[in-house]
Amino acid sequence: MNSAVRKYWAKYKWSNIYAMIKNMKRLPEKNSEPFRNKLVVITGTTSGIGYYTARKYASMGAHVLMVNRNREKSESVRREIAEEFGVPVDHIIADLTLLPDIQRVGQHLLSLEKPIDVLIHNAGVHLESRRENAMGIEVNFAIHYLCPLIINKMLIPKYQKDQTGRILLVSSEAYRFAVWGLDLEDLQWKRRRYTGIKAYGAGKLAQILFMHLLSGELAPFRVTMNAMHPGMVRTESGKDNGKWYQWYKKNVINKFSAAPDVSAEALYYLGTSPELSQTTDVFFHLTTEEKLVPPALDLEAAEALLIRTKDFLNNEGIIV
Ligand SMILES: NC(=O)c1ccc[n+]([C@@H]2O[C@H](COP(=O)([O-])OP(=O)(O)OC[C@H]3O[C@@H](n4cnc5c(N)ncnc54)[C@H](OP(=O)(O)O)[C@@H]3O)[C@@H](O)[C@H]2O)c1
Numbered sequence: 001m002n003s004a005v006r007k008y009w010a011k012y013k014w015s016n017i018y019a020m021i022k023n024m025k026r027l028p029e030k031n032s033e034p035f036r037n038k039l040v041v042i043t044g045t046t047s048g049i050g051y052y053t054a055r056k057y058a059s060m061g062a063h064v065l066m067v068n069r070n071r072e073k074s075e076s077v078r079r080e081i082a083e084e085f086g087v088p089v090d091h092i093i094a095d096l097t098l099l100p101d102i103q104r105v106g107q108h109l110l111s112l113e114k115p116i117d118v119l120i121h122n123a124g125v126h127l128e129s130r131r132e133n134a135m136g137i138e139v140n141f142a143i144h145y146l147c148p149l150i151i152n153k154m155l156i157p158k159y160q161k162d163q164t165g166r167i168l169l170v171s172s173e174a175y176r177f178a179v180w181g182l183d184l185e186d187l188q189w190k191r192r193r194y195t196g197i198k199a200y201g202a203g204k205l206a207q208i209l210f211m212h213l214l215s216g217e218l219a220p221f222r223v224t225m226n227a228m229h230p231g232m233v234r235t236e237s238g239k240d241n242g243k244w245y246q247w248y249k250k251n252v253i254n255k256f257s258a259a260p261d262v263s264a265e266a267l268y269y270l271g272t273s274p275e276l277s278q279t280t281d282v283f284f285h286l287t288t289e290e291k292l293v294p295p296a297l298d299l300e301a302a303e304a305l306l307i308r309t310k311d312f313l314n315n316e317g318i319i320v
Pocket of ligand 1: 045
């Protein structure tokens with residue numbers, strides 16, 4: 001038995017799995033209060049969960065600022081939502097795996113006059129084979145973990161000034177596939193055999209571990225940070241995978257998946273409901289609070305991960 005297995009094995013509980021299965025059947029709580037003139041920033045709104053969430057917030061009167069990589073798709077969504085709901089809709093174009101783009105987004109958000117009432121880190125990918133971005137960084141590691149980490153860290157002075165804000169991480173129950181935690185020696189899957197679901201799960205687990213640390217740092221500024229599983233919903237997730245995956249997605253995954261407006265309702269509730277104004281560092285299954293599995297509660301691992309990440313980013317010329 002290796003040390004990671006020894007560390008977590010005895011802490012796993014079947015009751016945790018049963019609770020998740022029960023939560024899968026529950027519908028999200030809803031908030032019907034408007035959110036007029038409040039600012040919501042959402043990454044990845046050109047399809048799926050992000051798209052429906054941008055529409056939901058706009059329909060409730062919010063000012064929506066979207067961060068997307070594809071200019072054409074983003075402009076079309078921007079125009080559609082602004083015209084349909086009559087609210088301000090802006091966008092920033094950025095590839096959220098590229099460190100300079102991520103920093104540019106952070107700078108832009110930092111320079112906003114208005115408080116960021118809700119910041120939703122939604123952009124994500126599911127890749128069946130290992131992929132690096134143009135800077136040679138593994139994509140799961142970059143988009144699910146480095147991107148929210150860098151942006152949130154950059155925004156600390158703004159949060160300190162504004163004394164308000166909610167940060168939501170669109171996570172996934174797939175973090176459970178990082179069953180024995182993260183391999184700090186191989187965060188980018190260079191040495192181990194890459195599998196899509198494990199690398200995806202590891203990216204989401206890293207995100208959750210970081211949330212435990214940052215939520216504490218943000219609490220004195222009345223800023224909350226929570227993670228959520230958005231349900232299993234029909235989106236364009238996995239669109240870059242091969243034809244077998246596409247067959248499986250169409251004939252199996254989609255058959256068991258819900259429409260993504262359920263995720264949008266949940267993200268609206270988590271971002272706006274008064275009951276959650278103080279709630280921080282919680283994992284929600286849609287809107288139901290859920291206990292995390294042992295590797296996702298490991299604060300020692302979270303600290304060690306942050307040290308590694310700072311070293312990695314320092315080498316890339318980024319201080320966080
Ligand atoms: N669908 C589910 O059942 C499910 C379950 C659990 C968690 N999630 C999570 O939900 C989130 C949204 O996924 P989805 O299911 O809605 O999938 P989706 O339809 O594929 O949407 C993903 C969004 O992220 C954007 N994106 C991807 N790579 C990007 C990059 N490098 N830079 C900027 N934007 C990028 C995509 O933009 P492009 O149009 O340019 O590709 C798109 O707008 C993800 O974090 C995913 O892990 C989904």
